[in-house]
Amino acid sequence: GFSSTQQAKETVTKGIGEASSALHVSGEVVSATDVARSKANATQFPIKIVSGGSAVNLNATLATVKFNTGTVQYDNILTKGCVLTSTTYSSLTAAMAAANTASCLGGAASNNPIGSPGTGPATSKAVVYWTVQKNTNEILEPGEHANLVIVYGQNERPSPSNEVKAELILDSGAPVEFQRTMPPMVDKFTNMG
Incomplete structure (x- = not known):
């Protein structure tokens, strides 16, 4: 009786702790686009810890970013x-x-998704960067703001009406899903809501 009750309590407590470490999209999702070709070069998802949540480690050995456009799928694009x-x-x-x-x-000027020619790397990549940071480590803490950027491979860039899906899988807590349908691309930076 007591043993199974204690185990159940520990399981529930651990589950609550993991759920509280979740991230969420915290602002406008923006795509850097190639207006002339009507293709997205990169999509930025601003992320932060949910209210009352715990810090999460975004180190590439502990976090995974799955990516799917419907025509191409990767199990991990974060390196x-x-x-x-x-x-x-x-x-x-x-x-x-x-x-x-x-x-x-990749280092070549053409691999930068913004600028000229701004075509991106050979295969899709994920980049994480901070806009508000308490210290210089790979742990996103409450009060910090980071961005998950999907940089599309040269031949993997989505067009209007294409759907892109990414999933950030952390070493603990629930996975975080990111999904958007590409709008018409009329500006260099397109707000996707």
Whole structure:
């Protein structure tokens, strides 16, 4: 009796702790687009810890980003070096330049999804960067703001009406799903709500 009651309590307590470590989209989702070709080069999802939640480790060895466009699917597009922690970035443009310099996107000028030609890397990649940061580690803490950016591969860039799905799987807690349908691409930065 007591033993099974104690185990049930521990299981429920652990489940509550894991659920409270969840992230959520915390602002406008934006795509950097190639207006002339009507293709998205990258999509940025702003993320933060839910109210009352616990810190989560976004280290690439502990976190996984699955990605699916309906025509291409990856089990993990987040790699070491693509979680940018040395500083905060005030814009997607600055963060993508840093990611490319760090060789996360391949290093060639054409791999940067913003700018000219702005076509992206050979295969899709995930980049995480902070806009509000308490310290320079890979742990997203309450009060910090980060962005998960899906940088589309050159031949994997979605067009209007295409649906993109990503899932951030952490070492603990529930997975976080990101999903958007691409709108018409009339501006270099398209607000996706």
